[in-house]
Amino acid sequence: MDPVYHRLPVVDAGGMELHLPIVDLGSGPPRLCIVAGIHGDEPSPLLLVDRMVLALRERELSAGIRIVAAANIPALLQRARWSSWDDEDMNRIGDGDGGPALTRRLAAAVVAACDGCDVVVNLHNFVMRTPLLAVWPPGQSAGHAERHELLLAALDPHVVWVFGDTPADERIFAGSLDAALERRGCHVLAVEMSDLPEMDEPLLARSVAGLLRVAAQVGCLVDQERAPRRNRVYVHRRLVRAPGAGIFEPIAALGGQVVATDVVGELIPLERPGHRVPILAGDSGWLIQRLARRFVRPGDMIFTVGHPAR
Ligand SMILES: [Zn+2]
Numbered sequence: 396m397d398p399v400y401h402r403l404p405v406v407d408a409g410g411m412e413l414h415l416p417i418v419d420l421g422s423g424p425p426r427l428c429i430v431a432g433i434h435g436d437e438p439s440p441l442l443l444v445d446r447m448v449l450a451l452r453e454r455e456l457s458a459g460i461r462i463v464a465a466a467n468i469p470a471l472l473q474r475a476r477w478s479s480w481d482d483e484d485m486n487r488i489g490d491g492d493g494g495p496a497l498t499r500r501l502a503a504a505v506v507a508a509c510d511g512c513d514v515v516v517n518l519h520n521f522v523m524r525t526p527l528l529a530v531w532p533p534g535q536s537a538g539h540a541e542r543h544e545l546l547l548a549a550l551d552p553h554v555v556w557v558f559g560d561t562p563a564d565e566r567i568f569a570g571s572l573d574a575a576l577e578r579r580g581c582h583v584l585a586v587e588m589s590d591l592p593e594m595d596e597p598l599l600a601r602s603v604a605g606l607l608r609v610a611a612q613v614g615c616l617v618d619q620e621r622a623p624r625r626n627r628v629y630v631h632r633r634l635v636r637a638p639g640a641g642i643f644e645p646i647a648a649l650g651g652q653v654v655a656t657d658v659v660g661e662l663i664p665l666e667r668p669g670h671r672v673p674i675l676a677g678d679s680g681w682l683i684q685r686l687a688r689r690f691v692r693p694g695d696m697i698f699t700v701g702h703p704a705r
Pocket of ligand 1: 433434437486519520
């Protein structure tokens with residue numbers, strides 16, 4: 396099934412032509428939409444959808460699949476989370492609310508591209524090394540949660556990040572792009588992965604296989620893929636940030652269990668080489684995300700500890 400490449404025009408603002416690049420596969424209106432590139436400093440989703448298109452070319456599709464290959468081109472060209480043209484986070488402005496800012500117009504175009512789809516997969520990556528990680532959003536109805544479990548069983552992520560269910564958590568979620576899509580009747584599955592240098596072949600292969608099973612679950616693929624029966628861990632996530640500027644040297648193994656006094660890594664301070672600062676886990680749980688060796692600024696994300704959520 397050959398992909399059809401086209402573009403959705405986004406209202407012209409200031410003499411600049413902007414569009415949303417779309418890849419359509421299969422015939423009929425799309426039932427599954429996969430969105431990449433909401434954040435401009437997250438290139439891994441583009442690699443994953445490239446593999447997905449290559450895999451789907453070999454398949455017989457029973458319903459359409461749409462891929463939004465690069466949702467936020469201004470931010471991607473700036474390699475920044477959001478574009479400096481308006482400093483709006485595309486994941487935090489719902490459907491754009493009719494606003495004139497370019498990021499808002501693009502968000503509205505993404506929502507329009509997903510219109511009528513049964514399921515939307517929203518792909519992101521962290522700078523931290525991250526296994527295939529799916530989000531369990533707050534405030535789900537029983538029916539929604541049941542459907543979400545089916546989609547998770549198909550995707551087979553290593554980790555499910557369970558959001559808190561407090562009114563504050565629900566308020567934050569309500570302003571997201573995902574929530575805007577949910578209000579239009581799309582079931583959204585948000586998925587996180589590693590940054591491009593750490594997207595190794597096993598992680599890519601697992602991610603593509605998972606997306607293909609999601610497509611089968613949604614009814615887009617003729618042949619049903621059997622989902623593996625692997626354990627998924629459902630966790631609340633506690634984030635630890637760099638205490639200062641310097642080079643983070645990882646020590647503890649990713650995915651393993653840690654206790655409060657375990658040293659997850661060391662900071663080689665910018666101003667005091669030779670005086671390494673140990674960074675402790677702080678409490679016990681699984682080390683679910685961790686930076687590789689990277690230069691960090693104070694406050695940069697360096698690791699997360701997951702606590703069982705169920
Ligand atoms: Zn993101």
